[in-house]
Amino acid sequence: MNVxxxxxxxxxxxxxxWDVLDAHVLDLLAVVRREDFVPAAHRALAFADLEIPLKDSDAAVAAGQxxxxxxxEARMLQDLQVAKHEKVLEIGTGSGFMAALLGxxxxxxxxxxxxxxLAKTAHANLQRAGVLNVEVRVADGASTDLSADGPFDVIVLSGSVAQLPDAVLGLLKAGGRLMAIVGDEPVMRATLVQQSGNGLVSTQPWDCNLPRLLNFPEPSRFHFCC
Structure with missing residues (x-):
């Protein structure tokens, strides 16, 4: 393969x-070596338009790994407009590639x-890539208290949730932005939230179905029986 x-x-x-036209984002994707963040068994798929398993088991894929x-990843990065002075939180490190782009x-x-x-692998991937301003932490993003680390200028949920988590929204700085994929199959919406002086302003610029992030709340389901 000609890489x-x-x-x-x-x-x-x-x-x-996919309407990713920001020259800075496109240039970044040309220089950050995506193939170095892909498991060796799937390296031939590094540039394919699909989700790549990070572990070999079916259970891992079912768990959204x-x-x-x-x-x-490119559209999320473009929409968030991350700046060099900003502090970012990502939930769902995976291989570390999105964290590398953010870094x-x-x-x-x-x-x-x-x-x-996965955290150990992501840390190693980032170190090899020379991305040294990223901290990989083993933690459950749905329940970990991050008040001592925040607030953040930018928050990225690298997976889907049924609804926007209030605790995570509370970590946004004034003017901060959060990107999450929200909803249920077959239609989920990319949801961009900005913390403004008048509260939270939300837009849903595009559709995308992603695997669930673990342990975030699911709404109650009504079951009818005869």
């Missing part, structure tokens, strides 16, 4: 057609991963 041609094709055929499709844009990044093995 550089595959990277070029990913940007031009997957990412740019996947690397997100390139166009989704290149931000002052520093705290990324939480619930699975200890």
């Amino acid at each position: 550089e041609q595959a990277r070029f094709n990913m940007i031009e055929q997957q990412i740019r057609p 996947v690397m997100l499709a390139p166009r989704v 290149h844009r931000a002052q520093r990044v705290l990324t939480l991963e619930i699975d200890n093995d």
Whole structure:
């Protein structure tokens, strides 16, 4: 495989057609080596338009332990408009690739991963890539108290939730932005929330179905029986 041609094709055929036109984001995707964050068994799929399993077991995939499709990561990064002076929180580290992209844009990044093995791998990936302003922490993003670490300028949920978590929203600085994929299959919406002087302002610019982040609340379901 011609890696550089595959990277070029990913940007031009997957990412740019998904309305990712920010030159800074496109340039970053051209230089951060996505293939170095992909498990060796799936490296041939590094530039494919799909979610890549991060472990070999079916249970791991069912638990959402996947690397997100390139166009989704790129669109989230573009919409958040991360600046060099900003502090970022990511929930759902996975392989560390999104954290690497965020690290290149931000002052520093705290990324939480619930699975200890994935956290170790992500940390190693980031170190090899020379991304040194990212802290990988083993923690459950749904329940960990981050009040001592926040507030944050930018928060990214790298997975879906049924509804926006109030505790996480409470970690936003004034002017801060949060990106999450919210809802239930078959239709989930990318939801961009900004903390303004008048409270939270929310927009839903695009649709995307992603695996669930673990342990975030699910709404009650009504079951009818005869």
